[in-house]
Amino acid sequence: MRLQFILSEIGLGLRRNLSMTVSVVLVTxxxxxxxxxxxxxxxxxDQMKDDWYDRVEVSIxxxxEQSEQPTCxxxxxxxxxxxxxxxxxxxxALEPYVEQVYFESKEDAFEAFQERYADEWWAQGVTADQLQPSFRVALVDPEQYEVVSDVFTGRQGVEDVRDQRQVIEPLILVLNRATLMSAGLAAVMLLAAVLLITTTIRLSAMSRRRETGIMRLVGASNLFIQLPFMLEGxxxxxxxxxMAVAGLWFAVxxxxxxxxxxSVQFVDYIDASAVWTIAPLLVVVAIGLAAISSVVTLSRYTKV
Incomplete structure (x- = not known):
């Protein structure tokens, strides 16, 4: 009987404030x-870091033959x-930091160059003598690339020391900033959702003050009175x-x-399983929004 009454009250509240309820759903x-x-x-x-940073090499x-660097x-x-x-x-000295060393001669560099740019017209006139040899150093810990870089930068016979992180990190920085922007917009929208849910619950409680008063007179508990409003939110x-989970699933x-x-095949992208990973978090956040709004509103507007 109590369950039937609570369900009827929830249905009544949702029908009375249908437009506000739809607004809450959309804002949420x-x-x-x-x-x-x-x-x-x-x-x-995180997936890109795990994938790319493990393959980071220091190129020496x-x-x-012709170089303007003082070391050459x-x-x-x-x-x-x-x-x-x-x-x-x-x-x-470098054994704890270096996992593997590969020497690339001019001929090796020329062969790799031809494989990569075989279809480019401007690459047809390049010869092996125009390229330079290099050491490719795989690191035990890619975060410690500066150790190798500091040792060989400025050494005679070394023109340049490059770390592949210099190519990767600008992209990571852009993505991190996009994450912060999304988080900032999410915070603003979550605040709007809390305010809207609070308003909806308040309007529903005010429209049923007579029923609430009768329930008080017959000895209904605070939880029994407030539960329908909490469940509506x-x-x-x-x-x-x-809807958010469904939208993210379709997007991914x-x-x-x-x-x-x-279109861009050098990145290992996330798949739809990532959406199901964060789906419980989104549901918990949604219930948390409703709980916060209910606590703020019901203690005041269900008093008779």
Missing amino acids: FVSLTFVGAAGLLQIQI FLCP AGGEVTDEQLDALRAELEGP AIAATLGAA TYLVEDWLAQ
Whole structure:
């Protein structure tokens, strides 16, 4: 009997404030979509870091025949300089930091160049002598790339020391800023959702003050009186969360997996399973919004 009464009260409240309920659902949907987008972006960033940082190499480019660098004043790197650099890389001082060392000769560099740019017209006139040898150093911990860079920067026979993180980190920075922007917009929208849910619950409580008074007179508890209002907000917020999860799933499935992954193939993108990872969080946030709004409102507007 009590359950039937509570369900009837919930239905009555939702019908009386239908437009406000729809507004709550939509605002919750938009706000949680931003929250979910921020979460998915962070998952994508972490996945890219795990994938790319493990493959980060330090490239030590040796002096070619003609170079304006002071360390190449003697011309092309000599065999003695090459042996000294190799011994340094394979020595005990760098052993804790270096996982593997690969030497790329001019011929190796030319072969890789041809494979990569075989179809480019401007690459047809390039010869092996125009390229330079290099050491490719795989690190035990990619975060410690500066150790190798500091050792070989400025050494005779070394033209330049480059770390692949210099290419990766600008993209990571852009994605991090996009995450912060999404999180900021989500915070604003969540505040709007709390205010709107609070207003909806207040209007529903005020429109039923007579029924609330009668329930007080017959000895109904505070929880029994307030429960229908709390469930109204929770239902509306949960519907908004469900719409947000559905929207994010469609976005990841059709925009990321079917379109973006086919257009830009060097990135390992997240898939729809990431949406299900954050879906419980979105539902918890939605219920939390309803709970906060209910606590703020019902203690005042259900008193008789």
